[in-house]
Structures are given as C-alpha cells and as structure tokens.
Amino acid sequence: MTLISDNNVGRLTLAALAMLALATTAAHVQGDSAATGSVTINSAFPGGNVKVTHNEGDSVHVAPDLRGDSPWFYWYLEATAVKPGRVSFVFPEKVAGFKNGAIGYQGPAISTDRGKTWNWMGIDNVQGNAFSFFFTEKEERVRFAVTIPYVQTDLDGFLKKNASNPHLTNSVLTKSRHGRDVELLQIGKPGPEVKAVLVTGRHHAAETMASYVLEGFLQEALSDSPAGREFRKRHVLYVVPFVDKDGVEEGDQGKNRKPHDHNRDYGDESIYPEVQAIKKLAEAKNFRFALDFHCPTLVMKDHQVMYFVGAKEHPKHNFENVSEFAAWIKKGLPENAPFGPLVWLRPAAKPTPMNSHYFGFKEGMIMAATLEIPFAPPGKASDPASCRRYGQVMLHAWVNTHFLAPDPQSQVQGKLK
Numbered sequence: 549m550t551l552i553s554d555n556n557v558g559r560l561t562l563a564a565l566a567m568l569a570l571a572t573t574a575a576h577v578q579g580d581s582a583a584t585g586s587v588t589i590n591s592a593f594p595g596g597n598v599k600v601t602h603n604e605g606d607s608v609h610v611a612p613d614l615r616g617d618s619p620w621f622y623w624y625l626e627a628t629a630v631k632p633g634r635v636s637f638v639f640p641e642k643v644a645g646f647k648n649g650a651i652g653y654q655g656p657a658i659s660t661d662r663g664k665t666w667n668w669m670g671i672d673n674v675q676g677n678a679f680s681f682f683f684t685e686k687e688e689r690v691r692f693a694v695t696i697p698y699v700q701t702d703l704d705g706f707l708k709k710n711a712s713n714p715h716l717t718n719s720v721l722t723k724s725r726h727g728r729d730v731e732l733l734q735i736g737k738p739g740p741e742v743k744a745v746l747v748t749g750r751h752h753a754a755e756t757m758a759s760y761v762l763e764g765f766l767q768e769a770l771s772d773s774p775a776g777r778e779f780r781k782r783h784v785l786y787v788v789p790f791v792d793k794d795g796v797e798e799g800d801q802g803k804n805r806k807p808h809d810h811n812r813d814y815g816d817e818s819i820y821p822e823v824q825a826i827k828k829l830a831e832a833k834n835f836r837f838a839l840d841f842h843c844p845t846l847v848m849k850d851h852q853v854m855y856f857v858g859a860k861e862h863p864k865h866n867f868e869n870v871s872e873f874a875a876w877i878k879k880g881l882p883e884n885a886p887f888g889p890l891v892w893l894r895p896a897a898k899p900t901p902m903n904s905h906y907f908g909f910k911e912g913m914i915m916a917a918t919l920e921i922p923f924a925p926p927g928k929a930s931d932p933a934s935c936r937r938y939g940q941v942m943l944h945a946w947v948n949t950h951f952l953a954p955d956p957q958s959q960v961q962g963k964l965k
C-alpha cells in the first residue's frame with residue numbers, strides 16, 4: 549500500500565515537475581534571448597587561454613582550455629563589461645585533480661592595462677572555486693589569469709632594455725613547429741678557462757613565474773656588478789628562455805602535453821625542434837652546467853616553496869653542488885621570499901628523458917638540476933620585481949659556490965663575498 553501510494557505521489561510529482569520544467573525552460577529561453585552575460589570574454593591574444601562553458605547574467609562559467617591535452621590549471625582571459633556591476637567567474641570545483649585548483653593562494657592575477665602590468669588580486673573576492681570583480685563602467689576591460697603571464701613581449705622588453713649591453717648576443721636556436729624563431733641568448737664569451745652553462749625556461753609553457761626569476765638571473769649575469777663580472781670570467785652562459793615557444797605564445801598548458809611534453813623529450817628520439825636543437829647545441833658548446841627553471845603545481849601544499857630536483861649522484865657531486873648553491877641562495881633571499889630552496893634530488897640509476905637527467909648523466913658535467921619556483925605561495929612576495937630579485941640572488945649564489953667537478957683539475961672556486 550505504501551508502495552502504491554508512493555508511486556501515485558511519484559507520478560503526480562513527476563507530472564508537476566514536467567510542467568514546472570516546461571515553464572522554467574520557457575523562462576530560461578526568454579531570459580537568454582532577452583539578456584546575455586554582464587561581460588564578454590576574450591582570449592585571442594598572446595598567452596590567452598579560456599574555455600567559456602556558460603555566460604549569463606552576472607556569472608560566467610570558465611575553465612582552463614586543455615586543447616586535447618591532460619588536465620591542468622592554466623587560464624588567461626580578458627573580460628569586457630557590458631554594463632557596470634559585480635561579476636562572478638566560476639571555475640569547475642576540481643581542476644587538474646585539485647579542489648579549487650584554478651585559483652592560487654594569492655587569488656587570480658589582474659591587469660587593468662591589457663596585460664602590461666600585473667598584480668595578484670588577493671583572496672578577499674575569492675569564494676572557493678570562484679572569484680568576483682566589480683566593473684564600474686560599461687566597456688571596462690580587465691584581464692585575469694591564474695598566474696602573472698610572461699610572453700614574447702616580456703622577453704622582447706628585456707632584450708630591448710639590454711640591446712646595447714656588449715655581453716649579450718641574441719641569435720636563433722631553431723624554428724618552432726609553428727614557424728616562430730626560438731631565441732638562443734649568449735652572455736659572455738667562451739675561452740680556455742671558461743665553463744659553459746645552459747639555462748632553460750618554459751619547457752612547460754604555463755610556468756610563467758620562473759621566467760621572471762630567470763630574467764633576474766640573466767640581468768645580473770649581464771651586469772657590471774662584482775658578481776656579474778666574476779661570473780663572466782668563469783662562464784659563458786647559453787640561454788633558451790622559451791623551450792616550448794609555441795605553447796608560451798599560444799597559451800597552452802604545456803605540462804603533460806601529448807604524446808609527451810618538452811621536458812620528457814630528452815630520450816633517444818626527440819620530437820620537438822627545440823629539444824633537438826638543445827641537444828645539438830650541447831655537442832657544440834660542451835656544457836658543464838645545466839639549470840632548468842620551472843614552477844610546480846599551483847595549490848598543492850608541498851609546492852609552495854622553492855626546491856631543486858634532479859639526479860642526486862649524476863653528475864658525481866651534484867648533491868654537494870646543488871646543496872651549497874641552495875644554501876647561498878637561501879642566505880641571500882629577502883625575508884618575504886618563498887621558503888627554500890630545498891634540495892629534493894633523488895638517486896637515479898638511469899636517466900629519465902628530462903632535461904636535468906639528460907645533462908646529469910652526460911660526461912664532464914658538474915651540476916645539472918631543475919629549480920622549481922612556486923607560483924604564488926601564501927604570504928610570500930611573488931610579483932615580477934620580487935622574482936627578478938630572487939634571480940639576482942641566485943646569480944650571486946652561483947658565484948659563491950665551490951662547485952666540485954668530477955675531474956678535480958676543473959673545480960670552480962667560489963670566491964666572492
């Protein structure tokens with residue numbers, strides 16, 4: 549009896565629901581045709597990335613555009629107000645495997661001058677997987693991103709600023725798959741007592757904060773400070789700032805790109821022109837050091853610090869060298885810098901197809917490592933100026949480090965205060 553009664557109620561409810569649904573659909577359709585969202589969304593600019601799933605009223609549902617690759621958290625959009633008012637930007641609850649994984653600990657990055665300058669917005673207007681912004685007038689245009697972007701125009705700005713620096717040479721490493729020139733910078737000159745260093749960035753396109761640190765490192769290597777001069781006396785520096793050149797400009801995730809990403813391309817058969825060219829360059833220039841700049845995940849607790857990864861005993865004294873280098877960095881970093889760098893090098897019997905392992909297992913190498921820079925750790929300074937300063941500290945630290953070579957005749961003595 550109870551069952552029959554329930555069924556009847558069920559039928560009634562279903563019928564009522566169906567009518568309600570019809571009415572709602574009608575209203576919904578009417579609503580859609582009468583009004584669109586309070587903002588229009590655009591991502592057709594360098595580094596742009598967004599997938600709009602729903603845009604109506606004062607809330608717009610967006611997600612990282614994966615473009616056929618694996619889940620990750622990079623997005624960078626421009627919103628233009630149709631009318632003044634508060635708008636919510638709602639992301640999927642889970643992004644890249646993390647709850648609220650599309651917005652970091654300092655909120656989204658925001659630019660009101662179309663991407664020229666950026667700040668972290670903070671978390672006052674962040675609610676879980678969404679953030680909101682109050683547009684004060686029609687046509688107001690604001691860019692938001694998961695991180696502070698660093699694209700070709702940023703690198704060009706750096707190169708322009710240093711165009712007359714006699715220690716800097718800019719050439720083309722190779723062409724990317726999509727026909728872009730991939731920069732190869734050189735700082736200093738080769739010589740009999742000079743050891744070649746390779747530094748790389750953006751094997752993973754989305755890891756923008758590492759580019760600001762790298763820029764600071766290069767700026768100091770170019771400078772006439774005692775550290776800059778000492779560095780150039782001992783080293784010639786080769787730099788590939790954008791390894792995944794197309795990914796940087798096109799706003800791809802980059803990480804876990806299919807069939808494998810640029811930092812998993814150091815096996816026997818490299819598929820990306822940039823990695824093929826880096827391997828060739830290694831043969832020509834006899835690198836003794838390789839340092840690869842990255843950023844880790846966005847919201848994972850363990851990834852809110854700076855840290856080194858790589859093969860512990862490849863090259864032979866890698867652990868000692870990275871440890872001393874890290875200690876000098878730590879000593880030089882300002883108080884509000886991210887914690888670290890920690891040394892998380894691991895024993896490796898044979899190389900994985902990553903940059904740090906490829907060079908770590910190469911004969912004659914002194915140090916080979918990956919340096920991870922957190923995107924926006926809570927309570928720490930991670931704006932472009934601060935990150936450049938961290939890079940400068942790293943160059944100083946480099947000069948201070950007593951690098952042990954596998955062959956004792958070629959030790960590099962740290963001697964600067």
Ligand SMILES: [Zn+2]
Pocket residue numbers: 751752755803842843844
């Ligand atoms: Zn990376």
